[in-house]
Amino acid sequence: MAPRRQEYGAARSVGARNSSVLGFRTVSSGSVRRGSAVLPSVLTFLVIVASGGLLLMIEKGMLNSMQTPSPRGNGQRLRFSGQVGKHDAAAVDVESQILQEIRNRTIRSMCRQKNMPHSIWSLSPLQRKTLLQHILVNDEYRFLYCYVPKVACSNWKRVLKVLSGALESVGVNIKMDHRSDLLFLSSLKPDEIRYRLRHYFKFMFVREPMERLLSAYRNKFGEIESYQKKYGVEIVKRYRKGRAKDTSITGDDVTFAEFVRYLLDEDVERMNEHWMPMYNLCQPCAVSYDFIGSYEHLERDAEFVLQRVGAPSDVHFPERQTWYKPVTTETLHYYLCSLPQKLLRELLPKYILDFSLFLYPLPNTTTEHCRH
Numbered sequence: 001m002a003p004r005r006q007e008y009g010a011a012r013s014v015g016a017r018n019s020s021v022l023g024f025r026t027v028s029s030g031s032v033r034r035g036s037a038v039l040p041s042v043l044t045f046l047v048i049v050a051s052g053g054l055l056l057m058i059e060k061g062m063l064n065s066m067q068t069p070s071p072r073g074n075g076q077r078l079r080f081s082g083q084v085g086k087h088d089a090a091a092v093d094v095e096s097q098i099l100q101e102i103r104n105r106t107i108r109s110m111c112r113q114k115n116m117p118h119s120i121w122s123l124s125p126l127q128r129k130t131l132l133q134h135i136l137v138n139d140e141y142r143f144l145y146c147y148v149p150k151v152a153c154s155n156w157k158r159v160l161k162v163l164s165g166a167l168e169s170v171g172v173n174i175k176m177d178h179r180s181d182l183l184f185l186s187s188l189k190p191d192e193i194r195y196r197l198r199h200y201f202k203f204m205f206v207r208e209p210m211e212r213l214l215s216a217y218r219n220k221f222g223e224i225e226s227y228q229k230k231y232g233v234e235i236v237k238r239y240r241k242g243r244a245k246d247t248s249i250t251g252d253d254v255t256f257a258e259f260v261r262y263l264l265d266e267d268v269e270r271m272n273e274h275w276m277p278m279y280n281l282c283q284p285c286a287v288s289y290d291f292i293g294s295y296e297h298l299e300r301d302a303e304f305v306l307q308r309v310g311a312p313s314d315v316h317f318p319e320r321q322t323w324y325k326p327v328t329t330e331t332l333h334y335y336l337c338s339l340p341q342k343l344l345r346e347l348l349p350k351y352i353l354d355f356s357l358f359l360y361p362l363p364n365t366t367t368e369h370c371r372h
């Protein structure tokens with residue numbers, strides 16, 4: 001078991017820093033063959049990701065100036081040639097700009113692979129249906145937004161309603177029915193779909209995959225009775241010893257480990273949207289997004305999009321709701337570390353495209369790490 005642990009551990013450090021890129025390489029050449037069938041592909045992805053970043057930094061002449069990346073940015077800002085241009089209200093700091101570019105390159109280079117879809121018409125009918133049902137259309141400002149549940153999508157839906165005139169302001173305090181007042185790409189004809197995909201500004205938002213899963217788990221199984229009934233009961237029956245025939249199960253006490261077991265047995269293409277991989281929801285190879293924002297930089301990325309599509313200057317992305325309980329680093333650490341590590345390692349390959357395409361390092365699953 002030890003070598004695998006090391007590999008995932010090493011993979012965690014794939015980021016914008018050259019030292020970790022090099023560190024990773026050393027490990028990958030040593031122990032690939034011993035891993036399970038899934039590992040080589042994990043490693044291939046990560047090597048592409050890592051080398052993309054390295055190339056970019058060489059190109060930008062950044063290796064020399066990068067030894068001491070300051071976590072807070074220190075007010076030291078840099079703007080890349082016309083990439084963001086005049087739409088950029090807030091100055092964008094170096095690290096996140098690099099991340100954007102590496103993400104962009106990673107997606108392009110991985111999507112060029114033969115077995116990846118190159119247009120929505122090369123998806124299977126089920127894949128295409130899922131995708132089109134997750135793309136929201138705004139004709140007035142000519143953009144498409146692929147929504148990912150648990151990545152601030154309700155707030156985006158509010159913004160879309162304000163932009164289409166269905167809602168007065170983003171702050172209106174109502175629980176909304178998102179089905180009405182929103183136009184989904186799935187309700188348009190193929191010609192109309194084709195036109196919008198070609199000419200509209202297309203964007204999506206991503207989030208650290210495990211954090212998103214944990215958020216879904218805590219919200220759905222902790223708070224929403226319909227989910228407890230629909231999924232919770234089934235999960236307890238399947239994965240808790242001696243409960244298969246129990247009729248008194250309420251499904252309100254599903255553990256995170258049980259939830260993960262359930263995910264392992266599910267087909268990613270048929271999962272509930274709250275835990276379906278972001279890749280499958282938005283198909284970033286079949287749709288060439290113009291912008292991929294992240295939950296980690298939500299406010300700034302959202303404002304960028306609003307300016308980019310030409311939204312009225314009084315329309316802003318809503319603040320976090322006060323009832324919102326964020327998943328903290330400590331919470332995530334707690335859940336991931338209390339999970340049997342075997343389960344976590346089996347789970348990661350299911351979400352590997354979310355990690356590798358959107359450039360999230362794999363979680364550190366060493367016992368060492370979990371002791372802290």
Ligand SMILES: *[C@@H]1O[C@H](CO)[C@@H](O)[C@H](O)[C@H]1NC(C)=O
Binds near residue numbers: 100104289290291292
């Ligand atoms: C990636 O880069 C290209 C070329 O600069 C740009 O047109 C595209 O919008 C970018 N895509 C994303 C997702 O950032």
Ligand SMILES: *[C@@H]1O[C@H](CO)[C@@H](O)[C@H](O)[C@H]1NC(C)=O
Binds near residue numbers: 012364368
């Ligand atoms: C994993 O965590 C341990 C303990 O915190 C640390 O020593 C190790 O360097 C980490 N591995 C990576 C690759 O981040």
